[in-house]
Amino acid sequence: MTSPTKAEGSGSTVALDPELEVTSEVTKGTKKLEGRSPGQLMWQRFKRDRTGMFCAGVVIFYFVVALCAPLLTSISGTNPYTLYGQDPTYADRPVLDDFGLPLGYFGGVSADHWFGVEPQYGRDLFAMLVYGMRTSLFMALGVTTLLMLTGIIIGMVGGYFGGRTDYWLGRVTDFFLSFPQQLFFIAFMPVVTAFFVDPREETPTYFRALAILIVLWLLGWMGMARIVRSTVLSLREREFVEAAKVAGASPGRIVRKEILPNIVSPILIQFTYQLPSTILSIAFLSFAGVGFVEPTPDWGRLFAAGAKYAEQNPAFMFFPGVALVIFILCFNLLGDSVRDAFDPKSGR
Amino acid sequence: MLQFIIRRTVGAIVTLFLIGAATFFLFVAAPSDYASLACGRDCSPARLEDIREALGLNLPIAQQFWDFMSGIVTGRDFPDGHCAAPCLGQSFYSGDMVFDTIMDRFPLTLSLTAGAMIVFLTVGIGAGMISAYRRGSAIDKAATGASMVLSSMQIYFLGPIVLLIFVYSTGWVEDPKYVPFTEDPFGWLAGLWIPMAVMATIFTAQYTRMARASLIEQLAEEHVRTARAKGMPKKYVFFRYAWRGSLIPIVTVLGIDLSALLGGGVVTEITFSLQGIGRLAVQGATTKDLPLTMGVMLFGAFFILLLNILVDIVYAWIDPRVRLS
Numbered sequence: 001m002t003s004p005t006k007a008e009g010s011g012s013t014v015a016l017d018p019e020l021e022v023t024s025e026v027t028k029g030t031k032k033l034e035g036r037s038p039g040q041l042m043w044q045r046f047k048r049d050r051t052g053m054f055c056a057g058v059v060i061f062y063f064v065v066a067l068c069a070p071l072l073t074s075i076s077g078t079n080p081y082t083l084y085g086q087d088p089t090y091a092d093r094p095v096l097d098d099f100g101l102p103l104g105y106f107g108g109v110s111a112d113h114w115f116g117v118e119p120q121y122g123r124d125l126f127a128m129l130v131y132g133m134r135t136s137l138f139m140a141l142g143v144t145t146l147l148m149l150t151g152i153i154i155g156m157v158g159g160y161f162g163g164r165t166d167y168w169l170g171r172v173t174d175f176f177l178s179f180p181q182q183l184f185f186i187a188f189m190p191v192v193t194a195f196f197v198d199p200r201e202e203t204p205t206y207f208r209a210l211a212i213l214i215v216l217w218l219l220g221w222m223g224m225a226r227i228v229r230s231t232v233l234s235l236r237e238r239e240f241v242e243a244a245k246v247a248g249a250s251p252g253r254i255v256r257k258e259i260l261p262n263i264v265s266p267i268l269i270q271f272t273y274q275l276p277s278t279i280l281s282i283a284f285l286s287f288a289g290v291g292f293v294e295p296t297p298d299w300g301r302l303f304a305a306g307a308k309y310a311e312q313n314p315a316f317m318f319f320p321g322v323a324l325v326i327f328i329l330c331f332n333l334l335g336d337s338v339r340d341a342f343d344p345k346s347g348r
Numbered sequence: 349m350l351q352f353i354i355r356r357t358v359g360a361i362v363t364l365f366l367i368g369a370a371t372f373f374l375f376v377a378a379p380s381d382y383a384s385l386a387c388g389r390d391c392s393p394a395r396l397e398d399i400r401e402a403l404g405l406n407l408p409i410a411q412q413f414w415d416f417m418s419g420i421v422t423g424r425d426f427p428d429g430h431c432a433a434p435c436l437g438q439s440f441y442s443g444d445m446v447f448d449t450i451m452d453r454f455p456l457t458l459s460l461t462a463g464a465m466i467v468f469l470t471v472g473i474g475a476g477m478i479s480a481y482r483r484g485s486a487i488d489k490a491a492t493g494a495s496m497v498l499s500s501m502q503i504y505f506l507g508p509i510v511l512l513i514f515v516y517s518t519g520w521v522e523d524p525k526y527v528p529f530t531e532d533p534f535g536w537l538a539g540l541w542i543p544m545a546v547m548a549t550i551f552t553a554q555y556t557r558m559a560r561a562s563l564i565e566q567l568a569e570e571h572v573r574t575a576r577a578k579g580m581p582k583k584y585v586f587f588r589y590a591w592r593g594s595l596i597p598i599v600t601v602l603g604i605d606l607s608a609l610l611g612g613g614v615v616t617e618i619t620f621s622l623q624g625i626g627r628l629a630v631q632g633a634t635t636k637d638l639p640l641t642m643g644v645m646l647f648g649a650f651f652i653l654l655l656n657i658l659v660d661i662v663y664a665w666i667d668p669r670v671r672l673s
Binding site for chain 1: 363368371374375377378379393395418496497499500501502504505507508509510511516541604607608610611614618625626629630632633634641644645648649651652653656
């Protein structure tokens, strides 16, 4: 339970002032005393946190895997779309039995198919998973960036200008918060897609991606807006902001030079919590059958298929599930570490 | 107090109206409607017009909206019968009254949500309490580790695993099903305990972490230290001073989590193939059934707003510094 106002205490704006940076350079030369910016201090604390470093490594690994998905599948020699169980080209190496269940152990794990194959179709799970991760992670990155930016702008405008603007922005935020989120996601995905394509025709994948982006963006920015607003509200009354005002700085300059550097830490902390939750939202949409559809490889869709095959072939669910749990676990631990690094006062 | 409730109720009604309007106009603005979907691929304009007229889609949009919203208060008359006061229209697809359909399906989602909530509020806060009280002990480490891992679990992953263990391979339990609580309380629990447990496990893990962190923060407060310093027994200080204060952030988060909770119920029912309000939302969306979608959205929002007011009242009761004004 860290309030953003507390986290802000760890970074003094004074240190960010270019003039003071210069003086610290000077002292460095004479006394070997290094002046550190709040960012450097945070990085030093973070480096000492072994769990945090490990989890950061794992998270980076996932993103590298997602980025290198085509490379990895060219090594494994499979692709996520080929129906290895039905395609006559692969008839000499059967992967499915007569009931459409994978041959071999643990869902058909073999040298050709590292994580086994999908029952019924015989698609390669390894290729589907890495490509699915690619879809999910990059979608989530895009959505999160977009909704963070929206939240920051709305929160900043409300917090800085205050008064009537703040009141109405606050009401709008409350209004969006009272939407039943998951129900809205389900109900509006087809509607938003219908804006782009006639529902009787096949929807191209990128339109679906765009629709997911819009729906998640519309209902995702409120948390960020609230956090930024409350932080800005407390900063606005601080002496250094008033000093800048007295010195005749324009509102634009105050926002950019005085306020923005001070809300970096709550923004970063919120980002590490928001990204995994966006990934889960995207997965939920596909799981409920309104997000990505066949044959687009997607993490959430693998769970829908996994639940369908759970009775006959539980192994199919294993790899995507374990991968997701490890990823979310590491991201949550990373978030905690980032928060601790910014706010050493919060003892866990 | 009364003033607070009145003001919040008025606010909730305005919000509901706006949510209804947003849903309605977004739905109507989409280029295709139920009529063109029902009419099929080779559709003659005359037939399309007939369907539209039968559903009332030929009326001006503002009037359609007004008919729908006023119907909630006054009830409406349809060619095939009257729809009593909280009328959410008639489903395009099935022709049933939407309110009756929702009343038929909602108890399931409510059972899941409420059942899980009772478990995670008691077990979660309890475990967090023990954890914080015996900070650093083996119990604390076990609880922290388990809650960390379990809170990263997903209902749609844990659910099939539990089904696999208890239903498919061992056959200890029957497939989850819904029996109304009023008919048979034991059958209700027997049919739903697996989905409830799965949903509760994940939320419990989250609330354990939260309760622990919040209590530890409270224990470091000055007034708690002072109470200890002047010789009050540890237990007394823990329960009378720290515990009560630690509930405040939890209730705040609970208020924010309400829509996630209802969402959790929706995910759970879809995972276990139960017929609840989430299925209705999927059905309404895929068949372009405007009244059904409106009904589900408004009902979901109503539920969240109602609980929100309750949470705020509880909040004021826990924290006397908060005045309901």
